[in-house]
Amino acid sequence: MLQVNYIRENKEKVLEGLKVRNFKQPELVNEIIALDQVFRATQTQLNDFESEANTLAKQIGDLMRTGKKEEADLLKQKTTSCKENIKKLTEEISEIEPKLYNLVVQLPNLPYHLVKNGVGAEDNEVVYLHDKPAELPKNALPHWELAAKYDIIDFELGVKITGAGFPVYKGKGAKLQRALINFFLDSATEEGYKEMQVPHLVNEASGFGTGQLPDKEGQMYHATVDNLYLIPTAEVPVTNLYRDVILKEEDLPIKNTAYTPCFRREAGSYGAHVRGLNRLHQFDKVEVVQVCHPEKSYETLEQMNNYVQSLLQKLGLHYRVLRLCGGDMGFTSAMTYDMEVWSAAQERWLEVSSVSNFETYQSNRLKLRFKGATGKTQLAHTLNGSALALPRILASILENYQTENGILIPEVLQKYTGFDRID
RNA sequence: GGAGAGUUGGCAGAGCGGUCGAAUGCGGCAGUCUUGAAAACUGUUGACUGUCAUAGGUCCGGGGGUUCGAAUCCCUCACUCUCCGCCA
Incomplete structure (x- = not known):
């Protein structure tokens, strides 16, 4: 706030x-x-x-x-x-x-000066476009059909044991998923992020700390007996590590990464656009979080932006980067880049990452401060980004790498999967 | 699930209803000594609010109460730890 x-x-x-x-x-x-x-x-x-x-x-x-x-x-x-x-x-x-x-708390964060006035998604600026759409074979299939064809993701089985939006990954599908997680975590580590394993359930205070509570209560799964919430993103536990903390200036920047499953009720969103892996109640994500000095936060945002792009490039995906306009930006963000990959078979862009600078909006609520050389405490800036969210990445790999002879595995993942195609 | 103990400043740990924002130790910072460092010694060292600056105010797990006055007494909630039981 x-x-x-x-x-x-x-x-x-x-x-x-x-x-x-x-x-x-x-x-x-x-x-x-x-x-x-x-x-x-x-x-x-x-x-x-x-x-x-x-x-x-x-x-x-x-x-x-x-x-x-x-x-x-x-x-x-x-x-x-x-x-x-x-x-x-x-x-x-x-x-x-x-x-x-x-x-x-009803006031949103104030936009950075680069953020353009705008109402919704149609006003976002495309700031970068990478590569061209992949050339697909004639009868290219959307990922949910590929998933069935090669028996690597089973949506019906998920419905049986839990409900819609909880897919079961099977065989090479499961292995590919695990490969992506490892690839993302290893890359983040190389980039200087410290890997953390955090709880997947959080208490009420943490929900308030990052602003999911009280407003978005309906979006989280709530274990009422113990009054704990299933995390909708690793941002919640990882950022709350620094709730009520006064850091030393030399501790900055803090760079953490964590893999977690994410749970979202997504109440009220149904229809064609949520088909397959497009929108799920449970999905995997590797998140990167930084706590940094206020003077460095926009520099840091660009670094994170470039880092996420480097992942997409290594995976060989056609993507674009958007700078969100004022109207489309999340409530708590001062500036956000969205990365979208092209889904060749669905012929639409899929958001796979969102990188934001929250400036002091989160840290004020969290009481996350640092003490500088002057001895004065001041609020730190927080940033985070998905690096990356798995399902849509998986979807676009399946779709973009499909051939007559099965789905090819991007080279960078092969040492993690141990196989080079799904057939 | 049963029984008990506890929650105080960065940490450890004392605290009689008034002189307690709180002893002491460690840690941190500054200084003396030293070519430099260590050791030793000396001093200093919480957060929030407020003011131009002072002053003032709040904070000893949260909330409530008793009292002129509460870290200290009472009630209540939360959390942590120990032992037992169960168990990955």
Whole structure:
């Protein structure tokens, strides 16, 4: 979330940013500033009374110790009105504070200056296009048909044991999946990320820390008996490692990577576009996360962008990079690149990665700070990206590498799979 | 699942209802000594809020209560640990 102090001191910038995002309730800004003023005025009044009460209590203490009980009793009477005021003002504050918080969390992050004004996906900028569509054999099949033909992914079996959106990978399909995970983790390690294995269930506090709660509660699977949530992305546990942490400046940047399954309820999304591997309730993903110095975060974003592209290039996929416009960007992001691979058989682009700089939006909520040379603590910047999400990568490999004689395995994966084709 | 113990500053660990934001040790930082380093010695060292700067205020797991005054007493919730049982 944004910092109230920042909103107060940079009202115009905030309004401009919200405009780029096409944000529908700019009036929130004024409400926040007004309520914040009330909040701080009340706080000041309360502090004054608290100060008075503290002074009186100390005096009474002194008198009691020196045996002047009558004088002490006299002073005690004076505390009554003070206490009443404190009680009243405390109640006021406890009403105002959550109200203010609820307003502030409704504001999205402010876009970086490179982000273009826009409403939706059609306004995104294509900033890079790599290669051409693969040339496919005549009767090219979409991946779900290839999956059935070679018996490597079984959607029906998943339906039987769990439900739709939980595929079963079989034989070489399972092996290819594992190969991709290893390839992505090894690559991330070479790039300087530290591999982490984190829990796949998180508590409520972690859900709040990265902002899935309270708003997107319906998107997560909830183990109610223990009040734990299945993670929708590794971002949740990996970023929460740094909740309530004050780092040393020399610890930055922190680069972590983790492979996890991801669980998403995807309530309400059905239809042709979710066929096959396009949209699942459970899928695998390798995530990269960085915590860095505010001055370095855009440099870092470009590094991460390039890194993700290097993976796609090694896999030999036709892809493009989008810089999302204000209206299409996630709520918490300041700038996002989406990578999309071309699905030759479906003839559409599939999003396989999203790399974002959240600036201080996450770290403010997480209380993730660092202490610089000056001794002042300040919020760190956080970034993350998928590197990569497996199902659509798998889908596009199946589709793009299909031949008359089976599906070829990209060379870079062969040392992980141990075979060079699926037939 | 049963029984018990605990939760205090970066860590370890003390704390009588008032003089406690909190002893002490370690760690960190600065200095003395040294060619340099180590050791030793000296000093310093929490976060948040607030102010132009002071001042002031809040924080001893969370919430509530008793009291003029709570880290300390009471209630409640959460979490952690130990032992037993079960078990990958």
